[in-house]
Amino acid sequence: MAFLLKCPNCGERSVYEFRFGGEVNPRPASKATSDDWMKYYYLRQNVAGEQDEWWYHHFGCRKWFVAIRDTVTNHVGKTFWQTEANL
Numbered sequence: 001m002a003f004l005l006k007c008p009n010c011g012e013r014s015v016y017e018f019r020f021g022g023e024v025n026p027r028p029a030s031k032a033t034s035d036d037w038m039k040y041y042y043l044r045q046n047v048a049g050e051q052d053e054w055w056y057h058h059f060g061c062r063k064w065f066v067a068i069r070d071t072v073t074n075h076v077g078k079t080f081w082q083t084e085a086n087l
Contacts, residue, residue: 006079009061021054024066048072055079 003015023044028036045051048071055067067079 003074005055005067005076007057007060007063008065008079008081009063010057013057013060017057017059019056019058021056021064024052024054046071050077 004012005015005018006012007018023046025040025044028040032040050068050070053067053069054064056062056064065079065081068077069075070077
């Protein structure tokens with residue numbers, strides 16, 4: 001079974017057209033401490049199950065979007081633009 005990812009702009013394509021950008025991690029507030037920034041850059045949840053992830057359509061529209069993917073089965077439940085998620 002092929003691993004397909006649905007770009008909100010271009011539709012369903014092979015995952016090989018995309019680049020993984022990591023899990024979605026809220027950016028710290030403007031008055032964040034150095035410890036907050038360290039957590040933002042280096043610490044991840046790395047859950048076994050559904051997580052929000054950044055994906056970049058490298059060989060398509062060249063846009064970033066968010067996908068909700070199950071890390072155990074690679075099933076992608078939903079993809080959407082960042083503005084739709086209010087991240």
